[in-house]
Amino acid sequence: xxxxxxxxxxxxxxxxxxxxxxxxxxxxxxxxxxxxxxxxxxxxxxxxxxxxxxxxxxxxxxxxxxxxxxxxxxxxxxxxxxxxxxxxxxxxxxxxxxxxxxxxxxxxxxxxxxxxxxxxxxxxxxxxxxxxxxxxxxxxxxxxxxxxxxxxxxxxxxxxxxx
Numbered sequence: 001x002x003x004x005x006x007x008x009x010x011x012x013x014x015x016x017x018x019x020x021x022x023x024x025x026x027x028x029x030x031x032x033x034x035x036x037x038x039x040x041x042x043x044x045x046x047x048x049x050x051x052x053x054x055x056x057x058x059x060x061x062x063x064x065x066x067x068x069x070x071x072x073x074x075x076x077x078x079x080x081x082x083x084x085x086x087x088x089x090x091x092x093x094x095x096x097x098x099x100x101x102x103x104x105x106x107x108x109x110x111x112x113x114x115x116x117x118x119x120x121x122x123x124x125x126x127x128x129x130x131x132x133x134x135x136x137x138x139x140x141x142x143x144x145x146x147x148x149x150x151x152x153x154x155x156x157x158x159x160x161x162x163x
Contacts, residue, residue, distance in 0.1 A: 025122060032118045036107050037081050041066055042074050043115075046083060046108045049100040056095045057086075065147055083107055 010016045026040075033043055044064045049055065052063065057075065061068045075098060078084035083104030086096040100108070123131050142148040 028118055028122060029115070032114050033111065035114070036111055038077065038083070038111075039074070041070065042078055042083075043111060045074060045078065045098075046100060046104060046111070049084065049098065050105070050108055054097040054099040056089065056097060058095075060098060078104070081107075 030040060033040060038046075041064070044066070045060060048060060048063045052059075055063065057071050058068065060066065060075075061071050066074065075084060075086060079086065081103075082101055084098055084100050086098050089095045089097045123134075126134065
C-alpha cells in the first residue's frame with residue numbers, strides 16, 4: 001500500500017491540517033496549564049475574573065461560555081488550589097459571588113507568561129507578518145463558530161421584551 005500519495009493529499013487539506021495543528025496546540029496548552037493544576041476552562045474563568053472582578057456563577061457561565069453543569073466542579077478545583085473563592089452576595093443571599101484570590105492573581109500572571117512562551121515557541125517557524133496573518137485568518141474563522149459568536153441578548157426584541 002502506497003501511503004505517500006495519501007499523506008500528500010491530507011497535508012494539502014486545510015481542514016485536516018487545522019485539525020492536527022489544533023490537537024497539537026491543545027495538548028501543549030493543557031500541559032502548560034497542568035503545571036498549575038488547572039484545566040483550560042479554569043484558565044478562562046481566571047481570565048474573566050481578572051477582567052470583571054467578582055461575578056456570580058451564572059455571570060461567569062455567560063461570560064466564559066461554560067455550561068452551568070460544569071461550573072461548580074471547575075470552581076471547586078480553583079477554590080481547592082486557593083485561586084478563587086465563593087462568598088454569599090451581601091445584596092442577594094441566594095447567590096454566590098466568585099472572586100480571584102491573591103494567590104490566583106499570582107498564578108494567573110505566571111500562567112499568562114508560560115502560555116505566551118508556549119505560543120511563541122509553537123509559532124517560531126513563522127515570521128512576524130505570517131503570525132499576524134495567521135491570527136487574522138483564525139479570527140475570521142473563529143467568529144463563525146458557536147463559541148465565537150456572541151450570545152443572543154434577551155430584551156432586544158426577544159422573549160422578555162415589553163414586560
